[in-house]
Amino acid sequence: MSSSGSNPTALEDIYRFLHMNPELSFQEHNTAALVEAELRELGFDVLTGIGTTGVVGVLRNGDGPTVLLRADMDALPVAEQTGLEYASNTLGNDQDGNEVPVMHACGHDMHVTCLIGAARHLSQDRGSWSGTLEILFQPAEELGAGARAMAEDSLFKRIPRPAVVLGQHVSPLPAGVVAIQPGLAFAAADGIRITFHGRGGHGSRPETTVDPIVMAAATVLRLQTVVSREIAATESLVLTIGSLHAGTKNNIIPDTAELLISMRSFDTDVRDRAITAIRRIAVGESRAAGAPQEAAVDVYESFPCVVNEPAAAERTRASLIEHFGPGAVITSGAVTGSEDIGVLADAAGAACSFWLLGGSDPALFASATTVEETIRIVNQQPSNHSPTYAPVIQPTLDNGVAALAAAARGWLARPTDA
Ligand SMILES: [Zn+2]
Ligand SMILES: [Zn+2]
The missing domain is CATH 3.30.70.360 (Alpha-Beta Plaits)
Structure with a gap:
């Protein structure tokens, strides 16, 4: 296995590449090809073209539970105004054929990169866990249609049904903080x-x-x-x-x-x-x-709403606390954002655990000494979907990889248990 596979600089390069080359919903062909190549190199059995551009890698590693980690791949018709050196100036065609600017304004490029990092980490460290790991990249979250498209394309007849579906969304919380809400977590959207x-x-x-x-x-x-x-x-x-x-x-x-x-x-x-x-x-x-x-x-x-099954959320929270420490893992309350990850969990008959990953520069919060001050600063940051929204690459990326890996390990067996 090449040593560059675990090189964090390479992950940062992947993030910048995806950020500069965003693709609209159901058009994530290059992103899908990139993640497919990565999963094949890591030794996963790979299925492609599920629900148009969906990709799943399966790694069977002995007895134990099946755990699915999910990231969404699509970008939005937004003209980027971040001023970053790796800003997108990509144009695309929307569903009506109109030419539109395209930007990863919701941070799904971060989700994809973090999931590649977690797949590398867990596949290269397979002596430390036992079970079946499923790494899933879905299209068209922004249309509320990608998870359903994959489920309706016989996804769970083609891969083992997982016990849990795990995923994260980058947010304007400070990088270093993760937030998980047991029960009703994300609103339904129409x-x-x-x-x-x-x-x-x-x-x-x-x-x-x-x-x-x-x-x-x-x-x-x-x-x-x-x-x-x-x-x-x-x-x-x-x-x-x-x-x-x-x-x-x-x-x-x-x-x-x-x-x-x-x-x-x-x-x-x-x-x-x-x-x-x-x-x-x-x-x-x-x-x-x-x-x-x-x-x-x-x-x-x-x-539909995202509901984090309470016992599953507690288990995931414990894994996140073990990695990040109790002060860094907060309860977010239910948020008015929406997500279609719950469609995958429902289709699999699995529990769902979905959390928010902080992506704002921690330096912005240096003056905050109370939770209220932190929240006030969070509310001043551009929100997802803004033309000026972009997470800081680090430490967001390292934390996102670690959160996915830690959450997965909380469900997978240890080799001695198996
Ligand atoms: Zn979004
Ligand atoms: Zn999103």
């Missing part, structure tokens, strides 16, 4: 499209038209009342309208207008009530305007 159908015409003669822009504008404001007037103070919901598109020119009233909503919820009843309210408001607005056709409301993507 992508909802509202299309208003009006009747277009000349901007100078609005009386001959039904203006979908006015319907859309009224709906944007009215939707603010879903959270404030229809959801109890003791319940939670986030409803963000992230996209509003209509028209091409100032003097043309268009035929249609489209709103895209991101909704986050922790409870199916709250979710269902909110979707009913969105439908009622959009349809009501189109009727009030005398639209020739009712507004269409379409839930086009859905992520």
